[in-house]
Amino acid sequence: DQQVKQNSPSLSVQEGRISILNCDYTNSMFDYFLWYKKYPAEGPTFLISISSIKDKNEDGRFTVFLNKSAKHLSLHIVPSQPGDSAVYFCAASESGNQFYFGTGTSLTVIP
Amino acid sequence: GAVVSQHPSRVICKSGTSVKIECRSLDFQATTMFWYRQFPKQSLMLMATSNEGSKATYEQGVEKDKFLINHASLTLSTLTVTSAHPEDSSFYICSAIELGQGLLPPYEQYFGPGTRLTVT
Numbered sequence: 001d002q003q004v005k006q007n008s009p010s011l012s013v014q015e016g017r018i019s020i021l022n023c024d025y026t027n028s029m030f031d032y033f034l035w036y037k038k039y040p041a042e043g044p045t046f047l048i049s050i051s052s053i054k055d056k057n058e059d060g061r062f063t064v065f066l067n068k069s070a071k072h073l074s075l076h077i078v079p080s081q082p083g084d085s086a087v088y089f090c091a092a093s094e095s096g097n098q099f100y101f102g103t104g105t106s107l108t109v110i111p
Numbered sequence: 112g113a114v115v116s117q118h119p120s121r122v123i124c125k126s127g128t129s130v131k132i133e134c135r136s137l138d139f140q141a142t143t144m145f146w147y148r149q150f151p152k153q154s155l156m157l158m159a160t161s162n163e164g165s166k167a168t169y170e171q172g173v174e175k176d177k178f179l180i181n182h183a184s185l186t187l188s189t190l191t192v193t194s195a196h197p198e199d200s201s202f203y204i205c206s207a208i209e210l211g212q213g214l215l216p217p218y219e220q221y222f223g224p225g226t227r228l229t230v231t
Contacts, residue, residue, distance in 0.1 A: 101147075
């Protein structure tokens with residue numbers, strides 16, 4: 001049973017505009033959420049994270065929003081750049097024990 | 112930054128043979144290493160958690176006698192796929208948590224580049 005879901009397998013955005021990637025989870029015990037970026041033939045790299053005690057975390061062009069009541073988080077990238085084109089995975093964890101990954105969203109930023 | 116390597120990056124083997132994949136933390140010591148498997152267009156599925164000097168903890172549904180994991184040192188973990196079959200063909204990725212860093216947020220794990228296994 002997939003505990004973390006990314007329902008959009010792909011997303012295309014014009015350069016300079018905002019990219020919004022969504023993620024839903026089912027386990028209310030998850031207390032930490034992470035976003036990873038992955039290029040083809042490479043392993044994922046950590047992008048940004050958020051604790052369940054927060055509803056927003058910002059790092060430069062990247063902002064993650066958490067809605068605990070809806071069990072939903074989103075990653076906003078603004079402005080989007082062509083180099084942001086990659087697959088983005090969200091992951092959830094309960095106190096750092098095991099990490100459950102979503103299926104990924106392939107983002108294409110069009111120049 | 113922390114670097115994790117995997118070797119080989121790509122391997123093709125015949126059905127019935129065994130394949131060993133190495134995961135190394137190059138510039139840090141890793142108390143814990145994770146092994147993941149990724150099918151096309153699917154999420155990373157955790158296979159097992161490997162702690163240095165102790166037996167690996169396998170996720171439900173993962174055959175420990177088929178996927179042998181050894182974490183002999185703080186910088187090396189190996190995954191051996193024994194008696195490989197075509198259905199074992201997949202992308203295997205390891206990750207490592209730096210000594211003393213994994214118990215607190217952001218629980219940062221560093222991923223290797225992955226190994227593409229094809230069993231013919």
